[in-house]
Amino acid sequence: MNLEQLFQDVYPGLHRYCVRMTSDSDVAEDAAQEAFVRLLDRRVEGDPAGLRAWLFKVATHLIRDRVRIRENRSRLLEENPVLPSSPDGPGEALERGERVARVREALESLDERDRTLLLLREEGFSYRELADAVEVKATSVGTLLARARQRLANALDGEETT
């Protein structure tokens, strides 16, 4: 396995997925890195697609565990908000921050299965891989995905109208 090549190919998407899964930028970065550490520690082998799926699965579990620990400690979700930097001016930056917060809240309103399905699909995973990740039948993925998207859109529209 060529670690550098795998890292170059997988890390950007994995990091983006982690950032979207959690509102804590530190948790997102830690989970993406720790997934690779575990891949190396456990000497996991396989084809690139299999390794990529394994990394996303481990990162999903890591985020779940860390968010649970964080919640147990009653830390505020906004403690380390992920606000991607932008070259915009103050007005645009504020507006962008509001858009980020809106999407973040809408994502958090989904249950974990819907959020995982939707965000993994955004990273290009197949129905078979999605089914494996959330432990459902591959034939159910289309329905679950369509409903998850609709729920997210409803949550976003709800936010906008309130």
Add this chain to the structure above:
Amino acid sequence: MMDHPGEGQLQAYLDGETTPEATEALEGHLRGCPDCRARLEELEALAQEVSRRLAVLEPETDVEAALWRLRQARARKRVGLHRSRTAAAAVVILLLGAGAAMALPGSPVRGWLAGEEEVVTVEAPTSEAVDTEGAALTVALQDGRAQVELNQLHPEAAVAFRLTSGPAVQVQTPRGAALETGTGWVRIQGGEAGRLRLELPREARTVEIRVDGAPRAVLQEGTLEIDGIPVESGDDPDGWIELPREAE
């Protein structure tokens, strides 16, 4: 014509996840069913809208920096494992530094001793120059880089390098050298005759060694160059490579 397909079938068709047979049947139905075509368009628009809205959560990802942090994390683990197997060796190193540490309250060397570890990470720069009696210390890399400055060494002092798998630059100076250190840099001045040893982490992005202001050696991406010439290994059985006194 097949019955109206379910939402999941339409979604799977949109995502290119239907079998060739199912695709053919669905397309046959869609040609004759405006309601299903309308629902398909809705699903497509919904997917595009969701992707568009999610795009605001696009982090800036520095892949090189992340890869470096991964290697650092792995190197630290290796040091930790190695440490437990080499406790006796660690004691020898600690004793070597002890005299210096006693005389240097607050210095990085003292931190190295107090920490019960043979590796110390210098977290904050210090501008305080300190005299030592044969100091040994570790200088953490900054973003994978380090700079070593050697000034006014004894004419009989020899500088030797060795590449290691450790996470930081390890320095051992001859007696009487003055040190200034910080994260990513160390400046060594003077000292008696003897060998000044520098252990350089093979996985560092760059470690530059300057002697009296002139760049003499650089370790980059695992390759050590002395005076611009790549060096594989020295004659020393322990892998030490000696720096020529004068530039080639």
